[in-house]
């Protein structure tokens with residue numbers, strides 16, 4: 001099916017912001033959201049009074065029932081549009097789509113999208129892992145004790161069995177993202193990483209070790225969306241939305257149609273079609289990487305390599321800055337940060353920064369078109385967005 005209302009070149013992201021990241025014990029989740037939002041407003045050269053819409057996601061660490069209303073109250077926003085969306089890690093791209101639709105249909109002019117949690121210091125380690133495990137089916141999965149890394153480990157094992165993907169190839173994903181994180185001043189992880197360290201790290205769920213798993217961070221992220229027309233009058237360089245798609249195949253892994261094919265192919269297809277672009281047109285990609293197997297699958301489904309070749313794509317260095325298609329240039333969730341929906345949102349923040357240019361050693365030369373992919377649950381919900389600068 002073709003999306004009937006194209007959003008191509010109708011809206012732009014005009015401001016991006018990240019809170020302090022890592023262990024930030026002096027801040028609440030709400031504070032991290034607010035700090036990121038304020039930085040995004042400053043980036044855009046806008047005031048709180050310019051915002052007339054707010055979209056946010058969910059929080060495991062904040063006690064509020066109406067999180068969006070609380071963020072508005074905290075920041076002093078009186079929006080005409082206010083919603084909280086819960087499609088797990090896919091929420092940021094899905095929120096971008098809803099923001100674009102709301103702007104195009106005249107429901108709001110300038111929308112703040114934010115997410116954040118203080119998962120690292122606002123919860124005990126056991127509470128954080130228990131909350132994350134609740135993604136399993138309450139009757140048929142949770143009683144057997146499967147954790148999120150356990151679900152993704154099954155997916156990794158299946159990919160290894162079907163395609164011959166190796167343990168070393170998974171480790172290459174972690175090393176690739178850590179190499180990029182070292183170029184990012186705000187990344188949670190600061191030390192270099194070797195393949196041996198990844199392979200010999202504490203086992204979590206075979207074949208995944210600790211360094212194949214995303215971080216548990218304190219972090220907030222935000223971006224501001226407005227019409228393409230208004231964007232041209234603002235102080236920052238806009239990133240124009242070219243195409244966007246979402247697709248949802250299941251909630252619980254036991255209901256997934258396959259362990260090797262997921263919904264990224266379809267959300268990507270919708271986004272490419274709207275943009276009138278193909279995988280070969282993408283200059284930089286920010287792919288969801290909650291576990292090292294995930295960007296391998298996404299690189300395949302989004303058409304950057306053939307099915308089964310994702311592991312080799314990373315092993316051969318194609319995903320490095322300077323390679324064929326740099327992936328996760330900020331360090332991804334494996335090394336930059338993961339805190340609820342903020343994890344995937346940082347992919348959008350980084351894509352916008354890459355399109356603006358001037359990132360020094362982290363800059364992908366000639367980046368004009370960027371793709372961001374988010375996924376939520378156990379590869380259950382997918383969102384793909386394609387952004388471009390004035391040249392793209």
Ligand SMILES: CC(=O)SCCNC(=O)CCNC(=O)[C@H](O)C(C)(C)COP(=O)(O)OP(=O)(O)OC[C@H]1O[C@@H](n2cnc3c(N)ncnc32)[C@H](O)[C@@H]1OP(=O)(O)O
Nearest residue numbers: 089125132148149204210211213214215216290375376377
């Ligand atoms: C759709 C989705 O987004 S699904 C993804 C949802 N998120 C998750 O499932 C979170 C996955 N990660 C985890 O559960 C945890 O990080 C684990 C289980 C892998 C490791 O946690 P723990 O066993 O508590 O680690 P441990 O306490 O031994 O950590 C020791 C050190 O290793 C480091 N560390 C912990 N986890 C990681 C990680 N994932 N990557 C890199 N370093 C890590 C920390 O520096 C820590 O040092 P600290 O004491 O200064 O914080």
